[in-house]
Amino acid sequence: MHQSSFTNITGYGLGISYNHRRDPILVCPHCKRAVMDFVETKDGKPFSIYRCKTCGDVVAIWSEVVNEY
Numbered sequence: 562m563h564q565s566s567f568t569n570i571t572g573y574g575l576g577i578s579y580n581h582r583r584d585p586i587l588v589c590p591h592c593k594r595a596v597m598d599f600v601e602t603k604d605g606k607p608f609s610i611y612r613c614k615t616c617g618d619v620v621a622i623w624s625e626v627v628n629e630y
């Protein structure tokens with residue numbers, strides 16, 4: 562068991578909860594921007610496509626770190 566969270570509490574009492582536990586979202590594995598997702602149908606089966614604005618179609622990953630620029 563290795564737990565290293567919450568040892569640095571410089572912002573204690575100032576509403577630091579906003580800085581923790583962001584929900585992970587699907588991002589591009591290359592540039593870490595949020596991707597757009599589409600559901601397409603192929604051979605009668607739905608499947609998801611994730612598209613990055615700059616990298617094109619990608620295999621999206623779940624990440625709590627998102628590049629917003």
Ligand SMILES: [Zn+2]
Nearest residue numbers: 589592613616
């Ligand atoms: Zn990208």
